[in-house]
Amino acid sequence: MPQIPETIHELTVGQLSARSGAAVSALHFYESKGLITSRRTSGNQRRYGRDILRRVAFIRAAQRVGIPLATIRDALAELPEERTPTNEDWARLSAAWRTELDERIKQLGRLRDHLTDCIGCGCLSLETCVLSNPDDVIGERMTGSRLLPERRGA
Numbered sequence: 001m002p003q004i005p006e007t008i009h010e011l012t013v014g015q016l017s018a019r020s021g022a023a024v025s026a027l028h029f030y031e032s033k034g035l036i037t038s039r040r041t042s043g044n045q046r047r048y049g050r051d052i053l054r055r056v057a058f059i060r061a062a063q064r065v066g067i068p069l070a071t072i073r074d075a076l077a078e079l080p081e082e083r084t085p086t087n088e089d090w091a092r093l094s095a096a097w098r099t100e101l102d103e104r105i106k107q108l109g110r111l112r113d114h115l116t117d118c119i120g121c122g123c124l125s126l127e128t129c130v131l132s133n134p135d136d137v138i139g140e141r142m143t144g145s146r147l148l149p150e151r152r153g154a
């Protein structure tokens with residue numbers, strides 16, 4: 001990764017992209033979602049403070065473990081004066097997200113087990129295939145397409 005001299009206090013979007021490893025489009029997306037901010041030059045170009053590098057690292061690390069952007073944004077918004085996350089912030093938040101991640105891993109394990117039943121089957125039955133209709137609440141009470149209007153004369 002390219003080093004940026006300490007004397008440079010603001011980065012262009014290209015420098016931020018090169019240093020953080022995030023695509024320019026991703027940085028624009030983060031900004032549109034309020035995760036990072038920039039100031040505009042007189043020529044309407046974006047400039048990012050150096051601390052945004054750490055913020056982007058925080059966002060990308062959280063995304064890698066599957067934390068939704070909305071959750072990341074909420075976590076960043078909770079920091080006083082929207083400051084850059086410190087080591088302690090990351091330690092605290094990553095510990096809290098660990099529980100969420102464990103639950104997601106359990107759910108994925110269950111899905112994997114169900115998928116094993118589907119391999120080589122192909123029925124996609126609404127009655128027997130857990131993956132084709134996992135939240136079939138009505139199916140617990142009745143079968144068939146009971147929500148469709150009765151055909152006249154059928």
Ligand code: FES
Binds near residue numbers: 118122125
């Ligand atoms: S496709 Fe037959 S059980 Fe899922």
